[in-house]
Amino acid sequence: MNHTPQTQLHKTFRLNKGPLIINALFGGLVGGAYGLAIANPLAVFMAGAVIGLAIGVGYEWLAWKWRRHTRLYRQRLLLLILFEIVLTFYVVLPLAATHSTLYPLRFPVTLPPWQVSDQLEDVSFTTSDGLTLQGWYIPSGNGAAIIALHGFNGNRSHVVFHAKALADHGYGVLLFDLRMHGESGGTIFSSWETERDVVAAVDYLKTRSDVQPERIGAIGLSAGAHAILSGAAASPDVRAMILDGLGAGTVDDFLDPFIPEVQGLWFMTPAIWLDDRALELYTGRAAPPPFKELVKRIAPRPMLFISSGLAPYETSLAQRYAVNAGASAEAWDLPDVDHVSGMVTRPEEYAQKMLNFFDQHLR
Incomplete structure (x- = not known):
């Protein structure tokens, strides 16, 4: 039929x-x-x-x-x-x-302060948008102080290696929990907001009698590096900075035509563009300038970009940022090292590089 x-x-x-x-x-x-x-x-x-x-x-x-x-x-x-x-x-x-x-995972700070330094002080300070940030401070012995910032899903205990090396060398060190991390306040975390955390940290250091305001530096890991770069663009008082594992800031950084690893990935543009628009909706802020432009604003202040040799895209970004920043910037690639793991796999070399950088630029 x-x-x-x-x-x-x-x-x-x-x-x-x-x-x-x-x-x-x-x-x-x-x-x-x-x-x-x-x-x-x-x-x-x-x-x-x-x-x-x-x-x-x-x-x-x-x-x-x-x-x-x-x-x-x-x-x-x-x-x-x-x-x-x-x-x-x-x-x-x-x-x-x-x-x-x-919404990062919050991990409590369980490391006893005495294991960091017998001079450690519990400190807190407030950001311009009203958040209270919790941290530790080791007083300066040479008049200079360094802000040390952890990465995403971390807390201040993740930069204890840096703090100990710097403090043993006479530097004051402020290590604190970024917003929505550790013991700090916050309801959401956005890397577009963390510049306020860095500016608040700088303002706190400027109130310390042991710190000379013109001798403030910073080091950040991954999301902490993002915060340091954005904060340095907002505050000229960050005089020298080390940016370990700095990624891309906006779609213009992600798909920079000069980055070989993204050649041919034009089809990802809508997805990354939407990611930026979603952040604008969540934060109520317009997308900030891409990092490749921010570094030009920060220059000629010294910048050291540390990248992982096991992440070629990260290495290419670091080199791109250093070129854009000009003669005051350096890109240091660590072959056979994972993301922000230089302090673990090459502790002596890493610490010496860090100390030499700040000794040179925060005299």
């Missing part, structure tokens, strides 16, 4: 269970991946499955409305999957990545 396409494609709306189940699973997996980023995978998996199911029902209904286009109707599952792959790559994943950076 022959059937017309109209009969085969149903005159009344019917749900096809196959696409719905697949779409619910797909939505759940996407939701679960997002949930891992915010430490609540089960709840977001369920929410993702429900949303995926709803999208599937909606798409089935639209496909049925357009059922006269026989080929489109029969290939609706393939089209739906292709659509959601694009949606996931260009919308869901960028938003999930952005969200995950706003």
Whole structure:
């Protein structure tokens, strides 16, 4: 018995269970991946499955409305999957990545202060947006002081290596928890806001009788390096800085045409652009200038960019920043070293490089 396409494609709306189940699973997996980023995978998996199911029902209904286009109707599952792959790559994943950076894991500071220095002081200071930051301070013996900042998901104990080496050399050291980290205040974390943390730290050091205001330097690891660079652009009182593991600041840094590792990755532009727009919505601030431009503003103040040889993209960024900053900047690459691990794999060389840099520029 022959059937017309109209009969085969149903005159009344019917749900096809196959696409719905697949779409619910797909939505759940996407939701679960997002949930891992915010430490609540089960709840977001369920929410993702429900949303995926709803999208599937909606798409089935639209496909049925357009059922006269026989080929489109029969290939609706393939089209739906292709659509959601694009949606996931260009919308869901960028938003999930952005969200995950706003809510870092808080790790308590468990290191006893006496293991750092017998002169250690508990200190706190307030940022321009009203957050109280907690930290430690080792008084200066030579009139100069260094701000030492940890990376994402860290706390002040992660820069104790730097603090001990600097303090043993006579420097005052202020190591504190960035906003939304350790014991410091904050409801969200955005690297676009951490310049305020650095400016507040500089203002605190300028109140210390043991510190000469014109002899303040800084060293930061990863997200801490981001904060130092942004803070130095906002405060001329950061006279010299070491930036270990500094990444990209905005889409213009991520996809800089002079960075060989991103050649041919033009298709990522929408995703990274959306990441910046999402941060603008979360923070209420416009995207800051890219790092490759900020370093020009900071120059001719001395900058040392330390990069990991096991991360070629990081090395290329460091070299790019150093070139843009000019003669006052240096890029130091550590072959066979992981991200911000130079202090672990080459402690003596790393410490000596750090001390030589500050001795030269904070006399």
